[in-house]
Amino acid sequence: MEQVVQQIIGGLATGAIYACIALSIVMIYQAIDHLNFAQGEMAMFSTYIAWQLMQWGAPYWGAFFITIAISFVLGYVIERTVFKPVHNAPVLSHIVIFIALFAIINSMAGFIWEFTIKPFPTPFGTKSVLGEGLLSAHGAGMIAVTGVMLGMLYLFFRYTRVGLAMRAASANPDSARLVGIRVGFMNALGWGMAAAIGAVAGMMIAPVVFLEPNMMVTILLYGFAGAVVGGLTSPGGAVFGGFAVGVIENLASFVPHFGAEMKLSIALALIILVLTLKPSGLFGRRIVSRV
Amino acid sequence: MKTSTPVTSVIAAIGATVITLAQNWKLAGFILVLIAGAIFPLCASGVFTFQITQLLIYAIAIAGLNLLTGFNGQFSLGHSAFYAIGAYVSAVLMTQLDMPFYLTIPIAAAVCFVFGFLFGLPALRLEGIYLALATFALAIATPQILKFKPVEHLTGGVQGLALFHLKPEAPFGLPFDQDQWTFYVTFAVTILMFFLAFSLVNSRSGRAMKAIRDNHIAAKVTGIDLSLFKTLTFGVSALFTGVAGSLSALLIAFVAPDSFQITLAIAIFVGMVVGGVGWIPGAFLGALFILFVPNIAEHIAFGLSAFFDLIRKVIPFFPSIGEQSAKGLTGTVYGVFLILLIYVMPSGLAGLLRLAVQRLARARS
Amino acid sequence: MSTPLLSAKNLRAFYGPTQILYDLNFDMHTGGITTLLGANGAGKTTTLRALSAMVRTSGEIRFDGKLISNKETADIVRLGVAHVPEGRGTFVRQTVEENLQLGGITQPASQISADVERVFTYFPRLKERFRQQAGTLSGGEQQMLAIGRALMLRPKVMLLDEPSFGLAPLIVQEMFEILRTLNKKEKVSMFLVEQNASLALELADHAYLLETGRVVMSGPAKQLSADESIRRAYLGY
Ligand SMILES: Nc1ncnc2c1ncn2[C@@H]1O[C@H](COP(=O)(O)OP(=O)(O)O)[C@@H](O)[C@H]1O
Numbered sequence: 001m002e003q004v005v006q007q008i009i010g011g012l013a014t015g016a017i018y019a020c021i022a023l024s025i026v027m028i029y030q031a032i033d034h035l036n037f038a039q040g041e042m043a044m045f046s047t048y049i050a051w052q053l054m055q056w057g058a059p060y061w062g063a064f065f066i067t068i069a070i071s072f073v074l075g076y077v078i079e080r081t082v083f084k085p086v087h088n089a090p091v092l093s094h095i096v097i098f099i100a101l102f103a104i105i106n107s108m109a110g111f112i113w114e115f116t117i118k119p120f121p122t123p124f125g126t127k128s129v130l131g132e133g134l135l136s137a138h139g140a141g142m143i144a145v146t147g148v149m150l151g152m153l154y155l156f157f158r159y160t161r162v163g164l165a166m167r168a169a170s171a172n173p174d175s176a177r178l179v180g181i182r183v184g185f186m187n188a189l190g191w192g193m194a195a196a197i198g199a200v201a202g203m204m205i206a207p208v209v210f211l212e213p214n215m216m217v218t219i220l221l222y223g224f225a226g227a228v229v230g231g232l233t234s235p236g237g238a239v240f241g242g243f244a245v246g247v248i249e250n251l252a253s254f255v256p257h258f259g260a261e262m263k264l265s266i267a268l269a270l271i272i273l274v275l276t277l278k279p280s281g282l283f284g285r286r287i288v289s290r291v
Numbered sequence: 292m293k294t295s296t297p298v299t300s301v302i303a304a305i306g307a308t309v310i311t312l313a314q315n316w317k318l319a320g321f322i323l324v325l326i327a328g329a330i331f332p333l334c335a336s337g338v339f340t341f342q343i344t345q346l347l348i349y350a351i352a353i354a355g356l357n358l359l360t361g362f363n364g365q366f367s368l369g370h371s372a373f374y375a376i377g378a379y380v381s382a383v384l385m386t387q388l389d390m391p392f393y394l395t396i397p398i399a400a401a402v403c404f405v406f407g408f409l410f411g412l413p414a415l416r417l418e419g420i421y422l423a424l425a426t427f428a429l430a431i432a433t434p435q436i437l438k439f440k441p442v443e444h445l446t447g448g449v450q451g452l453a454l455f456h457l458k459p460e461a462p463f464g465l466p467f468d469q470d471q472w473t474f475y476v477t478f479a480v481t482i483l484m485f486f487l488a489f490s491l492v493n494s495r496s497g498r499a500m501k502a503i504r505d506n507h508i509a510a511k512v513t514g515i516d517l518s519l520f521k522t523l524t525f526g527v528s529a530l531f532t533g534v535a536g537s538l539s540a541l542l543i544a545f546v547a548p549d550s551f552q553i554t555l556a557i558a559i560f561v562g563m564v565v566g567g568v569g570w571i572p573g574a575f576l577g578a579l580f581i582l583f584v585p586n587i588a589e590h591i592a593f594g595l596s597a598f599f600d601l602i603r604k605v606i607p608f609f610p611s612i613g614e615q616s617a618k619g620l621t622g623t624v625y626g627v628f629l630i631l632l633i634y635v636m637p638s639g640l641a642g643l644l645r646l647a648v649q650r651l652a653r654a655r656s
Numbered sequence: 657m658s659t660p661l662l663s664a665k666n667l668r669a670f671y672g673p674t675q676i677l678y679d680l681n682f683d684m685h686t687g688g689i690t691t692l693l694g695a696n697g698a699g700k701t702t703t704l705r706a707l708s709a710m711v712r713t714s715g716e717i718r719f720d721g722k723l724i725s726n727k728e729t730a731d732i733v734r735l736g737v738a739h740v741p742e743g744r745g746t747f748v749r750q751t752v753e754e755n756l757q758l759g760g761i762t763q764p765a766s767q768i769s770a771d772v773e774r775v776f777t778y779f780p781r782l783k784e785r786f787r788q789q790a791g792t793l794s795g796g797e798q799q800m801l802a803i804g805r806a807l808m809l810r811p812k813v814m815l816l817d818e819p820s821f822g823l824a825p826l827i828v829q830e831m832f833e834i835l836r837t838l839n840k841k842e843k844v845s846m847f848l849v850e851q852n853a854s855l856a857l858e859l860a861d862h863a864y865l866l867e868t869g870r871v872v873m874s875g876p877a878k879q880l881s882a883d884e885s886i887r888r889a890y891l892g893y
């Protein structure tokens with residue numbers, strides 16, 4: 001029993017990672033009705049920016065916030081320059097663009113910062129805060145940061161006019177234009193925000209998995225799994241889904257033959273299971289409408 | 292006057308054949324391809340033969356995906372899984388049961404058909420981006436599943452299976468080396484698969500598939516069993532890609548989990564989009580792209596890094612962002628290629644080609 | 657004669673390669689109600705979408721004398737052109753309150769609550785439904801919400817696409833009364849697209865008749881209602 005509790009808490013800590021990235025996936029899905037397969041790479045690149053700033057002598061929190069700002073701008077610019085011209089193209093073209101972005105960002109990171117593994121600092125320390133080896137300070141901090149970010153997003157979307165405009169632009173772009181919302185601008189804003197959230201996710205994850213250009217590839221899959229479990233239309237659901245995936249994955253290690261190397265398959269199974277049984281996810285909205 | 296000498300009758304026969312061929316340009320083209328295929332490995336270097344063999348294999352895989360996307364409106368970022376299954380089925384049968392390679396192809400095809408059919412069931416309920424996501428997950432998980440411990444004695448685990456000693460020799464003492472023979476086998480299978488693909492597309496079922504793509508409601512009204520057709524198409528698509536995988540096991544003579552990463556799935560997908568969705572011959576253009584463009588990108592990257600070296604000499608600030616490695620830029624160049632391609636040719640190379648053909652046809656008429 | 661509030665010159669519209677509108681010419685004056693009549697598929701909706709830059713067009717559209725045919729939808733809206741689209745364009749996931757706020761999203765935040773109250777004076781039903789998800793409203797309520805949303809813009813002109821569509825006759829009467837009041841009290845000019853010709857001709861002062869993308873007749877509403885052929889084809893008596 002104690003072992004189970006241990007695994008659950010450990011799962012929550014890794015789950016926080018997945019929750020972070022799931023949140024940024026859902027953000028961009030809200031903004032552009034798409035899953036961005038280059039999302040993880042954008043987060044990785046942001047993390048490198050933070051690393052570079054710290055190399056240049058910036059204190060952790062200074063680098064943290066500057067990175068968020070830079071990432072926001074980068075996300076915005078990528079949408080305006082790369083994505084906007086093909087906005088009306090079919091989904092297949094969009095996916096190719098994502099693949100291209102993936103390749104470009106990944107290789108740029110390798111080009112600028114080399115493909116070697118780099119350690120990345122944590123502002124929370126590595127001491128255990130909950131029993132021996134149960135939950136590290138960094139794990140706790142990560143959970144807290146995810147919570148704060150989710151809260152801020154909730155307030156933003158619920159109570160600000162820009163948040164309302166963004167929701168409207170993604171839910172019904174034509175009607176949004178007809179009330180004077182610049183939908184393209186909102187899309188770009190959505191990319192910017194998603195990049196900023198991704199940056200936070202990257203900076204939180206890097207101390208755990210180390211910084212290297214491919215650090216996000218598999219984590220992205222867990223993020224997708226989390227987002228799908230919670231429902232792609234629900235930021236809160238995505239966070240829940242992320243934690244759930246972390247816990248499920250840890251508990252599955254009790255099943256014989258299902259060692260660590262089968263973890264990815266669990267994410268795969270979760271995605272297919274949820275998409276098949278309940279495509280809107282656990283918390284996704286069914287749209288109520290009368291024709 | 293009767294001047295029927297053997298010479299004139301031969302000339303007459305050749306003339307008649309030429310006229311028949313000229314009238315039936317499809318047949319003529321086919322014969323030309325056959326001749327080219329027969330001669331090619333005898334003239335080309337070993338490396339080039341290898342590359343073209345790989346090209347044919349990719350083309351089969353891409354054609355498989357194209358059946359799914361072009362004719363059914365579904366798509367997949369996970370076809371590397373079926374490619375892997377095809378390769379592994381052949382490899383395992385060869386190593387465990389000493390089965391001759393040729394026999395393993397149909398078995399690999401059948402197994403992949405079943406897997407594709409099964410994956411097609413949940414995929415039925417998924418559209419657009421959700422399907423992309425599920426198949427993307429499949430592709431990422433594939434190498435891990437191949438490492439699954441309990442079947443390690445069959446699959447060779449992380450190490451994979453080596454097949455060098457099992458590569459078939461040319462039969463009947465034909466004077467071909469293994470590479471040449473591999474090419475001939477691949478060439479024959481390619482012709483068979485594309486013949487199947489064309490027949491399928493032009494058959495009643497093919498038209499049903501297109502109906503599904505173009506209009507769900509219309510297809511329903513005309514009484515097509517939608518779910519069955521969609522899942523069957525998934526199966527057929529997987530079958531094609533699986534055959535390609537099986538051939539790749541022969542060509543590379545080695546299978547290992549890490550040969551079937553997401554990058555392979557992406558390559559097949561990119562090849563399909565580049566070649567042109569819904570146009571079977573486009574598969575060859577797509578294969579050409581995924582085989583050679585990464586190389587070209589690498590060359591350009593090397594050129595670029597030389598250029599950066601130059602800049603570094605002028606602007607002393609430049610080196611502070613780390614040791615520049617030329618290889619690092621390859622992905623960037625490749626990505627830029629892809630983006631430009633989508634901008635310039637939204638319907639792929641095939642679209643461009645078709646446009647040119649249409650123009651020509653219009654100019655002639 | 658003063659400059660027209662809204663005018664089109666040689667207006668053509670296309671969906672992809674297909675031309676839908678052929679050289680439309682019309683203008684409407686400040687304070688008026690102009691109606692565009694036509695059978696199903698004549699191109700009425702397309703005309704409104706052309707005015708709001710939601711389809712590809714050629715030709716000239718002027719609003720308040722300014723050329724707007726090269727502008728984007730959102731920018732045209734910001735000039736005071738409120739388009740109440742076919743199908744009502746409800747933000748179904750958002751509440752009634754949020755729908756109204758969205759209507760005024762380009763306006764200063766300070767005037768929103770007063771404007772919402774003003775909408776309630778015309779559509780008290782919306783007040784009862786204030787916190788409800790807009791997708792759950794009835795068809796008539798959604799139409800009211802759509803007009804209310806348009807009012808939040810404090811528009812100079814409203815482009816109304818078949819506001820009577822799918823509504824019970826009584827509600828239609830009520831709706832048209834409100835439109836008349838809005839035109840008088842709020843000084844909103846209206847460009848009204850309708851299939852229900854008799855109602856529209858009663859409300860409007862000027863009318864255009866559209867057939868397969870061409871204006872085939874125009875004139876004062878009274879004159880058109882008196883016209884024999886119109887009566888037979890569109891009014892049914
Ligand atoms: N999105 C579209 N794509 C192609 N053709 C369209 C589209 N929408 C409308 N049409 C065509 O344009 C013509 C005019 O349509 P519309 O403006 O909606 O007519 P109305 O509003 O008068 O009923 C019709 O023939 C219709 O088939």
Ligand SMILES: [Mg+2]
Nearest residue numbers: 700701702742
């Ligand atoms: Mg209409």
